[in-house]
Amino acid sequence: MADPTAPSDIPEATPTSDLPASFLAFLRAHDLPTDLYDQCRRQYRPHRYYRTAAHLTAAQSASLSTAVASQLNATVTAVDGVPGFWSVEPLGNDDQDVRLSQTAGYQVGDLYGIDVTSGIAVLALEVQPDDHVLDLCCAPGAKLCMLADLMRPRGIGEDRSSSTGHDARNGGGTVTGVDVSEARLATCRSLVRKYRHDNVRLFAADGTTFDAPAPVPAWRRPGPPKDTGGVDETRRPWRKPFHAPRLLRFENSQSATTLYDKVIVDAECTHDGSIAHIRKYDTWGWDKFETQFLDPERLNCLAVLQRTLLLNGWRQLKPGGILVYSTCSLTRAQNEDVLLWFLARCPGASLEAVPHCATFNPRPLTDLRLQYAVRFNPIETRTSGFFVARLRKPC
Ligand SMILES: C[S@@+](CC[C@H](N)C(=O)[O-])C[C@H]1O[C@@H](n2cnc3c(N)ncnc32)[C@H](O)[C@@H]1O
Known part of the structure; x- marks a missing residue:
């Protein structure tokens, strides 16, 4: 990724822009229009x-x-x-x-x-009630909670009685969330508890190397569940989860190679597409944005991190499974370039159309190799700026 602080031949931004110099330099380095941000900050109210x-x-x-x-x-x-x-x-x-x-x-x-673009990324996984889903960058957990909720039966009315233990109406699917930040994972755990998702386990781990197999929930194993106090040869403890309901704390030893039906890599990024987020720096102070997101060293590592997360997500995916890659950045470097790198490395992977976005009529990408990936421009779609791609692993 280009160094956003390096001098650029691209003309200076309009003198009316009062965005900080480092962010303007970042936009110039990535060929992103300044007026998109100026408009969004001044007149535009996203839905x-x-x-x-x-x-x-x-x-x-x-x-x-x-x-x-x-x-x-x-x-x-x-x-x-x-x-x-x-x-x-x-x-x-x-x-x-x-x-x-x-x-x-x-x-x-x-x-x-939750922004509708994030919802579209989750819906692109076409989650089934018995799927095992891996969310490799899960915190603070908006998408993870939606995934868990999608496994519940729809439209059965409000029933708050089943607030503890496994909801027998679930289809047996599970969601495994991974995040490197324990602080953010704690927020995710609070959401999981608030919405009483009992089919979710969370790991504080590096998503670039995470390889715990998908669980075989206790309610799915043959025979009655055994008391976990004694030695049980059919079970071995997980590497310690950050959070897991009792029934997901153990795995069947024979399932050591179980891969996931669906994987989402909602990768760490510069968040430059999230206008609502960007606008907050007017109040919080732009120096925070600079240190959190525009540090040149961090930017240089980001492209490698995104590629490695995507590659590891792909490794954990079953043949025939679906992987969604998404970011809330609008830069090519964090989206198209990552995908093109990945497709060159994994030629069997096929990019598929992202369902449920017709109503926003996003412009197709000009690069035909990526024609099915979707970019949400915040002004045109009145959503958060977002990028989504759906990949299928060959059977
Ligand atoms: C865009 S946010 C994810 C948002 C989340 N999917 C949601 O819907 O709420 C990116 C997350 O990636 C996490 N992250 C950064 N590096 C990581 C790594 N190496 N492994 C796993 N998570 C990582 C960050 O802590 C951050 O929580």
């Missing part, structure tokens, strides 16, 4: 999105949307073609923040605040 929990019936979701609209003084509309997603647009003219966390629906766990 907020939320997703309803799987257990809600269609009628309950509709009445929740009415309640959210009134609590937030906003228009709430179902997103066409993206099941379970709703868009929230404030009615007032002021730059009011949409605080989904203040709604009653959020507090009782009936809705999750």
